[in-house]
Amino acid sequence: MKSEYTRSVTILPGQIDTGGLLGVPDTFELFMDTAALAVEKLGAGWGALGGQGIFWITVKTMIRFLNPPRFLDTVEVSAQMEAPEARRCRTHYRIGKDGQTLVLGKTEWALVDVGAGRQLPIADVLPRDMAFSADLPFPEPFPRIDTEFSEPPCALHRVTARDIDMARHMNNVAYVRAIVDAYPLEEWERMRVREMAVVFLASAVEGETLRLQRRVRGPETDTLISGADGRRFALARLIAEP
Numbered sequence: 001m002k003s004e005y006t007r008s009v010t011i012l013p014g015q016i017d018t019g020g021l022l023g024v025p026d027t028f029e030l031f032m033d034t035a036a037l038a039v040e041k042l043g044a045g046w047g048a049l050g051g052q053g054i055f056w057i058t059v060k061t062m063i064r065f066l067n068p069p070r071f072l073d074t075v076e077v078s079a080q081m082e083a084p085e086a087r088r089c090r091t092h093y094r095i096g097k098d099g100q101t102l103v104l105g106k107t108e109w110a111l112v113d114v115g116a117g118r119q120l121p122i123a124d125v126l127p128r129d130m131a132f133s134a135d136l137p138f139p140e141p142f143p144r145i146d147t148e149f150s151e152p153p154c155a156l157h158r159v160t161a162r163d164i165d166m167a168r169h170m171n172n173v174a175y176v177r178a179i180v181d182a183y184p185l186e187e188w189e190r191m192r193v194r195e196m197a198v199v200f201l202a203s204a205v206e207g208e209t210l211r212l213q214r215r216v217r218g219p220e221t222d223t224l225i226s227g228a229d230g231r232r233f234a235l236a237r238l239i240a241e242p
Contacts, residue, residue, distance in 0.1 A: 002130075002131060003080060003081040003082075003130055003131060003132050004078060004080040004081075004133070005034070005037065005038035005041055005078065005079050005080075006077065006078040006079075007034060007037065007077055007078075008074060008075070008076055008077075009030065009074070009075055009076075009077050010072060010073070010074045010075075011069050011070065011071055011072060011073050011074075011075065012071075012072075014026075015029075015030070016070075016071045018185070018189060019189070020070050020071045021068045021069070021070055021071075022068045022069050022070075022095075022103075023180075024063075024065075024176065024180060024193055024196060025173055025176040025177045025180055027063055027065070027068070027095075027103060027105070028061060028063065028172070028176045028198075029173045030077060030095075031061070031063070031077075031079070031091075031093045031105050031107065032058070032107075032172065032173060034077050034078075034079045034093065035056075035079050035091050035093075035107060035109075036056075037079075038079040038081070038091070039056065042126060042130070043125075043127065044125040044126055046166075048125075049125065050166070052113075053113060053114050054111060054112065054113050054114070054120065054125075055111075055112055055114055055166070055167045056109050056110075056111060056112075057109065057110045057111070057112045057167075057200075058107055058108075058109060058172040058200055059088065059108040059109060059110055059199070059200060060107070060108045060142050060197065060198065060199045060200065061105065061106070061107040061108075061172065061197065061198050062105065062106055062138075062142055062143070062195065062196065062197035062198075063093075063103060063104070063105040063106075063195065063196055063197075064103065064104045064105070064138070064194065064195045065103055065193055065194055065195065065196075066101060066102055066103060066104065067100070067102045067103075068095075068102060068103060069095060069097060069102050069103075073097060074097070075095050075096060075097045075102065076094075076095070076096050076097070077093070077094070077095050078094045078096075079091050079092070079093055080092045080093075080094075080136065080137065081130075081132065082132065082136060083132035084122040084123060084126070085122070086121055086122070086123075087110060087111070087119045087120070087121060087122060088108055088109065088110055088122070089109050089122045090106055090107065090108045090109070091106065091107050091109065092104075092105070092106050092136050092137045092138045093105035093106065093107070093137075093138070094138075101137075104137055104138045105138060106138045106142075108142070109122075111125065114167055142197060142199070143197050143237050145197075145199060145222050145235045145236075145237050146215075146222070147224070147232065147235065149213040149215055149222075149224045151213045151214060151215055152213070153211040153213055154182055154212055154213065154214045155178075155181070155182035155211075155212045156209055156210065156211055156212070157178040157181070157182075157209070157211075157212065158207075158208075158209050158210075159174075159204050159205065159206050159207060159208045159209075159210065160206065161206060162174075163204075163206070164205070164206050167203075168205070169203035169204065169205055170203060170204040170205065170233070172198070172200055175198060175200070175225060175233070175234045175236070176196070176198060176236075178210065178212065178225065179198075179212065179223050179225070179236055179238070182212050182214070182223075191241075192240055192241040193238060193239070193240050194239050194240060194241055195237075195238070195239040196236065196237070196238045196239070197236065197237045198234055198235070198236045199234065199235045199236070200233070200234050201232045201233055201234060201235065202231055202232065202233045203233070204227065204233050208227055208228075209227070209228055210225050210226065210227060210233060211225070211226055211227075211228070212224070212225055213226070219239050219240055219241070219242055220237055220238070220239055221237070221238045221239075221240070222235065222236065222237050222238075223235070223236040223237075
């Protein structure tokens with residue numbers, strides 16, 4: 001069985017930014033949704049595992065924006081699973097049109113029994129006959145982000161019901177939206193985001209107030225999302241054109 005899944009997608013009004021391009025959080029969401037469909041095809045998705053309280057949890061994600069698709073573009077979105085480690089696996093993504101690569105991405109996942117609070121072996125849920133390719137579209141490693149921030153908070157985010165997913169914690173894309181929301185629109189529009197990576201450290205729940213701290217070093221802007229008690233929930237790096 002192949003480890004790659006591809007679907008055709010048309011970029012719709014709810015997915016675009018003010019420039020008519022596929023938005024940054026919407027790209028994260030598109031890749032998350034494509035990965036969910038891919039594991040369903042493998043018999044390892046919500047339909048097979050959700051009733052057992054087993055979920056795929058995002059550990060980290062990075063996306064490189066080369067030439068993001070525009071409003072009403074029809075593109076091919078692919079998800080290709082890398083050969084898994086014992087308790088981690090990575091999915092590589094590509095958005096393409098007319099033979100051109102528009103966006104690349106990669107997510108590292110863990111498989112978690114939420115009730116027991118423990119990670120499970122990945123290979124146990126995948127088909128035995130899966131064939132994994134060594135030709136991966138996004139082989140670059142995830143960035144290492146310094147966890148020490150002395151900067152004051154630049155924004156607060158109250159976790160509401162719409163942020164919460166089926167595992168009853170803050171959805172990974174909601175963290176990305178909180179980071180984007182921390183920018184005034186005029187400032188965000190001036191930025192041309194080329195890459196964004198997010199590392200998920202803990203799970204926030206409804207009612208928590210998160211604080212965002214921002215550190216700028218040249219073209220790199222790092223963001224720490226933490227709680228009132230100092231618990232770290234996510235780290236992100238955004239790279240923009242000068």
